[in-house]
Amino acid sequence: MLWITCPICGERPVSEFRFGGELPHVPDSISDEAARNLDYVWMQNNVRGVSTERWFHAAGCRRWLTLRRDTVTDTVVAS
Amino acid sequence: MNEFVETTITLEWHAPKRSYDVVIIGGGGHGLATAYYLATRHGITNVALIEANYIGSGNSGRNTTIIRSNYGIPESVRFYQHSVDLYAGLGEETGCEIMHAAKGLLWLAHTEMGMRAERSRALMNQACGANTVVITPSEAKELCPQLDLSGGGRYPVMGGSYHPGGATARHDRVVWAYAQGAMRRGVDVLPHLPVTGLLRDGAGRVVGVRTANGPISAGTVLSAVGGNVTGLAAMADLRLPIRTHPLQALVTNHYAQGFAPIVASSELLCYVSQTPRGEMLMGAEFDSQPSYSMGSSFEFLQSVSTKVIHLLPFLRDLRVLRQWAGICDISPDYSPIMGVTGVDGFLITTGWGTWGFKAIPAGGEAMAELIATGSTPPLIAAFGLERFAADHAMADQGSAGTR
Numbered sequence: 177m178l179w180i181t182c183p184i185c186g187e188r189p190v191s192e193f194r195f196g197g198e199l200p201h202v203p204d205s206i207s208d209e210a211a212r213n214l215d216y217v218w219m220q221n222n223v224r225g226v227s228t229e230r231w232f233h234a235a236g237c238r239r240w241l242t243l244r245r246d247t248v249t250d251t252v253v254a255s
Numbered sequence: 256m257n258e259f260v261e262t263t264i265t266l267e268w269h270a271p272k273r274s275y276d277v278v279i280i281g282g283g284g285h286g287l288a289t290a291y292y293l294a295t296r297h298g299i300t301n302v303a304l305i306e307a308n309y310i311g312s313g314n315s316g317r318n319t320t321i322i323r324s325n326y327g328i329p330e331s332v333r334f335y336q337h338s339v340d341l342y343a344g345l346g347e348e349t350g351c352e353i354m355h356a357a358k359g360l361l362w363l364a365h366t367e368m369g370m371r372a373e374r375s376r377a378l379m380n381q382a383c384g385a386n387t388v389v390i391t392p393s394e395a396k397e398l399c400p401q402l403d404l405s406g407g408g409r410y411p412v413m414g415g416s417y418h419p420g421g422a423t424a425r426h427d428r429v430v431w432a433y434a435q436g437a438m439r440r441g442v443d444v445l446p447h448l449p450v451t452g453l454l455r456d457g458a459g460r461v462v463g464v465r466t467a468n469g470p471i472s473a474g475t476v477l478s479a480v481g482g483n484v485t486g487l488a489a490m491a492d493l494r495l496p497i498r499t500h501p502l503q504a505l506v507t508n509h510y511a512q513g514f515a516p517i518v519a520s521s522e523l524l525c526y527v528s529q530t531p532r533g534e535m536l537m538g539a540e541f542d543s544q545p546s547y548s549m550g551s552s553f554e555f556l557q558s559v560s561t562k563v564i565h566l567l568p569f570l571r572d573l574r575v576l577r578q579w580a581g582i583c584d585i586s587p588d589y590s591p592i593m594g595v596t597g598v599d600g601f602l603i604t605t606g607w608g609t610w611g612f613k614a615i616p617a618g619g620e621a622m623a624e625l626i627a628t629g630s631t632p633p634l635i636a637a638f639g640l641e642r643f644a645a646d647h648a649m650a651d652q653g654s655a656g657t658r
Contacts, residue, residue, distance in 0.1 A: 177554065194543065222497055222498055224547050249548060250544075
């Protein structure tokens with residue numbers, strides 16, 4: 177099971193958290209402003225590997241945290 | 256299993272050529288169905304289907320095999336109803352026993368709000384040509400005598416909707432039926448051949464694929480992969496609104512008394528049916544965080560067991576035999592993404608989330624028509640990738656696996 181270290185509450189099980197999505201990152205190769213907006217709103221990097229994400233400690237301190245998680249092994253890399 | 260007549264399936268493997276009219280990446284149901292319909296409906300047989308593993312090794316071999324059309328928006332209802340109709344005749348058409356069984360699907364509601372959703376679902380379905388009716392708790396009990404109408408005291412059954420067209424089929428056999436039909440007509444199916452890149456010409460057009468065994472050129476390339484579509488699309492510089500989440504399921508040991516319908520609950524987000532082997536098969540919503548891990552979790556086992564035992568108390572006496580996961584490409588509006596991509600020579604069928612198996616015949620048929628004629632069939636016109644730029648997302652949460 178995935179355990180997440182909350183900066184306030186310490187190490188807690190993933191079931192206490194809510195996934196808040198990956199940090200949006202529009203590739204530099206997209207230059208057109210409308211295309212950048214479209215990418216920001218809809219597109220996902222959906223990283224296979226280490227993904228930088230926001231998580232919400234819903235059943236704890238109810239604060240947001242940023243997490244680096246390996247999506248292949250579903251383990252936390254560094255917070 | 257003995258009530259099903261075993262039919263021999265012969266798969267004629269061919270040596271790969273260096274060039275094809277069409278190359279399909281992904282040997283699951285959608286890729287194989289597209290190849291099959293290209294060959295049978297359009298006479299296009301100079302086709303290669305490339306699969307990194309064995310055919311049906313992804314979600315086509317991991318799903319819970321439910322076929323239904325009781326979706327929430329007109330475009331989806333029409334599309335899935337067509338798929339339900341194609342499934343009903345698929346065994347006869349392909350000459351393969353796919354173990355299609357019409358069971359009826361019971362969709363339960365536990366609150367007044369849930370009943371309102373089921374009433375609106377039934378009316379929407381009837382208006383679009385799918386048969387769904389609102390039922391009372393006693394009618395639900397008649398259809399499924401094992402139901403605890405009090406919902407274990409926590410989730411009382413207020414009624415629900417009944418979809419007589421709900422069915423199941425054996426997923427592996429659907430894959431093999433399409434594979435055999437396509438291969439007999441000359442389609443080359445190339446398993447265990449990972450695609451490592453896409454060939455592009457000077458104008459950016461996709462003109463083939465790179466594989467571990469060298470390049471293969473193609474007039475058209477279709478991505479029908481599941482679980483790795485973001486990486487594949489990136490090879491064509493294409494960005495997708497897809498998140499890849501695991502979806503888990505489990506089966507119990509044999510339940511001898513028999514369990515006729517498929518039972519689902521929108522509010523509890525779970526569904527239960529019985530396989531032809533007699534195992535009770537159940538699933539729930541996909542895991543909340545995206546992951547490419549196919550690991551099973553105790554949290555899932557715990558949460559789905561708690562839910563289904565409230566509705567069907569007899570399940571508490573059964574043992575869990577197997578639990579597994581597949582990795583699903585979830586689109587932001589819970590509708591598939593099919594059609595042209597804006598990259599010349601590169602088509603896509605993805606976003607099959609937790610609703611891909613039931614869509615295999617209609618999705619394959621429509622993609623074959625698009626490849627053969629060059630124009631998008633009206634049935635899938637609303638599901639193009641361009642809908643996001645046009646701000647016309649097809650929000651449909653008609654799946655038990657999505658909230």
